[in-house]
Amino acid sequence: MTLNNTAYADLMAFQRETEALAQVAGRLGWDQETQMPRGAAEQRSEEMSALEGVLHARRTDPRIADWLEAADATDEVASANLRHIRRSFDRQAKVPATLAQDLARVTSRAQGIWAEARAQDDVQAFLPMLTEVIRLRREEAACLAQGGDLYDALIDDYEPGATVAGLAAMFDAMRPRLVALRSAVLGASHQPPKLTGHFGQDAQLRMARDLATAFGYDWSRGRLDLAVHPFSSGSGDDARITTRVVESDPFNCFYSTIHEVGHACYELGIDPDYRLTPLGQGVSMGVHESQSRIYENQLGRSRAFTGWMLGQMQDRFDAFGITDADAFYGAVNRVQPGFIRTEADEVQYNLHVMLRFDLERALIRGDLLPADLEAAWNDRFKADFGVAVDRPSHGMLQDVHWSCGLFGYFPTYTLGNVYAGCLNLAMRAAVPDLDDHLARGDATPATDWLRENLQRHGGLYEPREVVARACGFEPDEGPLLDYLEAKFAEIYRL
Amino acid sequence: MTLNNTAYADLMAFQRETEALAQVAGRLGWDQETQMPRGAAEQRSEEMSALEGVLHARRTDPRIADWLEAADATDEVASANLRHIRRSFDRQAKVPATLAQDLARVTSRAQGIWAEARAQDDVQAFLPMLTEVIRLRREEAACLAQGGDLYDALIDDYEPGATVAGLAAMFDAMRPRLVALRSAVLGASHQPPKLTGHFGQDAQLRMARDLATAFGYDWSRGRLDLAVHPFSSGSGDDARITTRVVESDPFNCFYSTIHEVGHACYELGIDPDYRLTPLGQGVSMGVHESQSRIYENQLGRSRAFTGWMLGQMQDRFDAFGITDADAFYGAVNRVQPGFIRTEADEVQYNLHVMLRFDLERALIRGDLLPADLEAAWNDRFKADFGVAVDRPSHGMLQDVHWSCGLFGYFPTYTLGNVYAGCLNLAMRAAVPDLDDHLARGDATPATDWLRENLQRHGGLYEPREVVARACGFEPDEGPLLDYLEAKFAEIYRL
Numbered sequence: 012m013t014l015n016n017t018a019y020a021d022l023m024a025f026q027r028e029t030e031a032l033a034q035v036a037g038r039l040g041w042d043q044e045t046q047m048p049r050g051a052a053e054q055r056s057e058e059m060s061a062l063e064g065v066l067h068a069r070r071t072d073p074r075i076a077d078w079l080e081a082a083d084a085t086d087e088v089a090s091a092n093l094r095h096i097r098r099s100f101d102r103q104a105k106v107p108a109t110l111a112q113d114l115a116r117v118t119s120r121a122q123g124i125w126a127e128a129r130a131q132d133d134v135q136a137f138l139p140m141l142t143e144v145i146r147l148r149r150e151e152a153a154c155l156a157q158g159g160d161l162y163d164a165l166i167d168d169y170e171p172g173a174t175v176a177g178l179a180a181m182f183d184a185m186r187p188r189l190v191a192l193r194s195a196v197l198g199a200s201h202q203p204p205k206l207t208g209h210f211g212q213d214a215q216l217r218m219a220r221d222l223a224t225a226f227g228y229d230w231s232r233g234r235l236d237l238a239v240h241p242f243s244s245g246s247g248d249d250a251r252i253t254t255r256v257v258e259s260d261p262f263n264c265f266y267s268t269i270h271e272v273g274h275a276c277y278e279l280g281i282d283p284d285y286r287l288t289p290l291g292q293g294v295s296m297g298v299h300e301s302q303s304r305i306y307e308n309q310l311g312r313s314r315a316f317t318g319w320m321l322g323q324m325q326d327r328f329d330a331f332g333i334t335d336a337d338a339f340y341g342a343v344n345r346v347q348p349g350f351i352r353t354e355a356d357e358v359q360y361n362l363h364v365m366l367r368f369d370l371e372r373a374l375i376r377g378d379l380l381p382a383d384l385e386a387a388w389n390d391r392f393k394a395d396f397g398v399a400v401d402r403p404s405h406g407m408l409q410d411v412h413w414s415c416g417l418f419g420y421f422p423t424y425t426l427g428n429v430y431a432g433c434l435n436l437a438m439r440a441a442v443p444d445l446d447d448h449l450a451r452g453d454a455t456p457a458t459d460w461l462r463e464n465l466q467r468h469g470g471l472y473e474p475r476e477v478v479a480r481a482c483g484f485e486p487d488e489g490p491l492l493d494y495l496e497a498k499f500a501e502i503y504r505l
Numbered sequence: 506m507t508l509n510n511t512a513y514a515d516l517m518a519f520q521r522e523t524e525a526l527a528q529v530a531g532r533l534g535w536d537q538e539t540q541m542p543r544g545a546a547e548q549r550s551e552e553m554s555a556l557e558g559v560l561h562a563r564r565t566d567p568r569i570a571d572w573l574e575a576a577d578a579t580d581e582v583a584s585a586n587l588r589h590i591r592r593s594f595d596r597q598a599k600v601p602a603t604l605a606q607d608l609a610r611v612t613s614r615a616q617g618i619w620a621e622a623r624a625q626d627d628v629q630a631f632l633p634m635l636t637e638v639i640r641l642r643r644e645e646a647a648c649l650a651q652g653g654d655l656y657d658a659l660i661d662d663y664e665p666g667a668t669v670a671g672l673a674a675m676f677d678a679m680r681p682r683l684v685a686l687r688s689a690v691l692g693a694s695h696q697p698p699k700l701t702g703h704f705g706q707d708a709q710l711r712m713a714r715d716l717a718t719a720f721g722y723d724w725s726r727g728r729l730d731l732a733v734h735p736f737s738s739g740s741g742d743d744a745r746i747t748t749r750v751v752e753s754d755p756f757n758c759f760y761s762t763i764h765e766v767g768h769a770c771y772e773l774g775i776d777p778d779y780r781l782t783p784l785g786q787g788v789s790m791g792v793h794e795s796q797s798r799i800y801e802n803q804l805g806r807s808r809a810f811t812g813w814m815l816g817q818m819q820d821r822f823d824a825f826g827i828t829d830a831d832a833f834y835g836a837v838n839r840v841q842p843g844f845i846r847t848e849a850d851e852v853q854y855n856l857h858v859m860l861r862f863d864l865e866r867a868l869i870r871g872d873l874l875p876a877d878l879e880a881a882w883n884d885r886f887k888a889d890f891g892v893a894v895d896r897p898s899h900g901m902l903q904d905v906h907w908s909c910g911l912f913g914y915f916p917t918y919t920l921g922n923v924y925a926g927c928l929n930l931a932m933r934a935a936v937p938d939l940d941d942h943l944a945r946g947d948a949t950p951a952t953d954w955l956r957e958n959l960q961r962h963g964g965l966y967e968p969r970e971v972v973a974r975a976c977g978f979e980p981d982e983g984p985l986l987d988y989l990e991a992k993f994a995e996i997y998r999l
Contacts, residue, residue: 232544
């Protein structure tokens with residue numbers, strides 16, 4: 012072994028422990044949202060802060076610079092590992108440890124306060140924490156941007172290679188076609204029916220488990236729990252999902268579950284050789300969302316799969332006003348005015364994201380003060396959706412993200428949709444009988460194709476590159492918009 | 506502020522983060538036993554090992570020696586903090602980091618393998634891991650003992666100040682009176698009845714929750730889950746308990762729950778000023794067990810409390826063959842041959858501990874090989890209890906402790922019983938109307954007295970000292986044996 016290979020081996024051994032500790036932090040976050048007693052919140056924020064301090068110290072350990080200097084990349088995997096470690100080291104080294112710990116402590120506390128404020132519809136109760144989170148994230152962005160755009164610096168955390176300019180161009184290209192489609196759909200004379208009835212929590216959770224199984228979720232390496240805001244958590248052999256239940260609207264639970272199954276299958280599908288290395292997790296939030304969204308929409312909301320779901324629901328629930336597969340497919344994909352992003356139909360979803368993209372960019376750049384956010388949100392929502400927000404939990408308090416400090420994250424949802432549109436095009440060509448399987452409640456051929464062509468690579472390639480490799484073409488918003496226009500023209504008989 | 510006070514403040518700030526990280530490790534352990542998907546076991550052992558490495562590095566950080574040298578104890582609290590930190594530093598510094606990490610990794614893996622082996626009654630499946638755990642603990646003991654007795658060195662981890670010699674003398678004093686009492690009880694013409702019937706899991710768990718509430722368990726800072734081997738976990742504002750359910754024997758669940766509530770109430774009762782400091786947790790395992798055992802036995806198995814429990818069970822379960830309070834009190838306290846320590850009656854419990862004390866001492870000293878343990882266990886059990894062990898899960902595989910590497914822990918159970926006997930004597934004198942409360946299902950006056958006189962002190966005093974202060978006399982085995990003889994003479998009409 013050469014000296015240089017020793018440096019690489021030492022670096023990777025050190026990195027492996029850091030990755031393991033990062034998994035611990037993820038597990039603590041999962042516990043906080045699903046298991047932790049409420050009275051433990053203050054103490055937990057100190058635990059998270061201490062662990063964040065350890066992680067920051069490791070990620071900025073000066074030996075990393077020496078190892079990076081000395082290490083040789085002898086193959087593609089080593090080269091990718093070094094690229095990830097270098098990027099993380101360069102970023103982390105710019106942020107003082109005290110700031111990183113402050114952020115961990117404050118965002119840990121802010122999540123509980125947000126959840127309470129949302130339950131009480133009380134913006135004022137959340138505003139001081141939100142202000143503090145934004146202050147700290149702006150401070151962090153200033154460290155990272157070094158004179159550049161603050162929001163660009165934050166996006167890079169979630170989507171390496173993406174920029175405000177590129178995302179804004181994507182949104183600009185999408186908006187007119189989406190607005191036109193929504194207008195046609197809402198004005199159509201044919202309107203799909205709405206589900207009615209009551210759907211008990213236990214039966215919903217049982218069906219949610221069966222839906223996860225239908226997509227090939229590996230229960231020996233995961234689990235399903237309830238949470239206020241559904242999320243997935245963990246990598247390697249421990250990728251857990253959460254969901255929520257609204258007893259009048261089972262689709263909320265079912266499609267949240269399928270969405271999170273997409274995230275978790277991505278993590279569980281990564282080459283086991285990459286476990287606890289920088290390649291051992293989804294490469295970016297955009298690519299992650301491409302998996303959750305293709306599971307949820309292009310697969311879960313397909314005519315074939317909803318046909319199977321209808322039978323399942325008829326077996327499990329009292330009559331719910333729909334018995335016909337065509338009507339059920341319409342009900343699943345019904346476009347209607349609504350306040351909540353996570354419940355939005357495929358046509359309007361990206362319009363919700365655009366609202367957040369513009370507002371959080373203004374918050375981070377300092378053009379919008381937190382105290383003015385509620386009014387700005389409500390004005391913008393009225394302008395974009397034609398409806399007045401009736402309460403904060405339907406407006407600026409609806410999402411957990413800002414309480415966690417996740418500014419720059421929202422645009423990756425739309426990027427994920429765009430990637431999902433491209434992947435769906437390629438997957439349908441490669442697996443021509445996919446609908447036959449979906450119609451029998453078996454989505455595993457899709458998981459198999461996605462695992463083989465994208466998921467297994469983990470962090471080996473750059474985000475856009477791994478999508479392009481899987482698709483065989485450079486991704487853009489075209490396939491998603493084509494898919495949406497065709498799908499909704501059929502459903503709404505346009 | 507003087508220079509010396511700066512050293513103390515710096516040390517305590519550093520220690521606070523270490524304590525927070527130790528809480529994280531506890532939370533991971535809880536997750537592993539209650540929530541973790543089975544397939545995550547390997548990865549989890551790496552996570553635990555990485556965290557253990559961090560903790561070991563912090564606990565042996567050379568700055569601690571400097572701070573200890575420079576720090577002044579200006580009051581009783583500071584003096585106790587420094588005593589704990591110095592003891593931990595001296596111990597940890599003797600153990601190489603690689604050994605500490607090996608132990609964390611191996612014991613994390615061993616617990617899963619033990620659980621599987623126990624379920625399959627397969628000693629061979631556990632033996633390689635057990636051998637490895639013992640090898641590592643002996644190696645650790647050798648580092649700690651520095652020429653002294655290996656087992657003494659391990660006891661000190663759980664019960665500072667206790668020694669093999671002292672414990673052996675205690676056991677020697679207890680054995681004849683316990684054996685005589687058992688013999689009288691088993692030969693008595695009056696024998697209490699046995700519970701019959703089926704007790705559904707959900708109803709048992711609901712009653713377990715109500716029992717925890719009866720003792721004043723603070724649900725806002727804890728929770729109850731199922732686990733293979735009941736345990737409590739966590740300090741400060743997050744002290745969780747677990748239980749198990751056997752549908753033919755509800756006392757298993759109920760008294761496991763009350764036992765763990767005793768542990769958790771101790772943690773939750775500590776002065777909040779001590780949170781995340783060395784004083785912020787139970788001072789020793791023996792004192793911890795005194796709390797769990799006094800809740801379980803002197804309170805939970807008292808005539809007064811079982812009178813209330815009978816009514817509760819009649820309201821919740823189908824007929825179970827007993828309707829009379831006196832008979833129910835007898836059934837709860839029934840002495841009968843049995844294999845399982847955690848299910849043992851108060852008369853025989855300490856005999857189970859003596860068996861383990863002798864065997865594990867031999868294992869650690871190298872006088873007994875792991876491969877010979879099963880035969881040694883079974884021989885000794887036959888000699889002590891007059892019954893042949895019928896399967897390993899009733900024998901050497903019944904307890905989780907050895908898979909966790911907890912050698913030296915078992916004697917603290919009997920020490921806890923002895924302390925509980927003393928505390929009960931003092932508490933009954935101080936709270937003369939306690940039985941009136943217990944008879945109404947309210948054990949909170951006991952929790953109040955124990956919190957005020959013992960629990961709140963956390964690690965402020967040495968183990969024996971805190972018990973002596975609460976009792977007003979030096980603890981020994983006399984009060985426990987007197988209590989047992991009086992109680993069982995009455996129940997068995999001796």
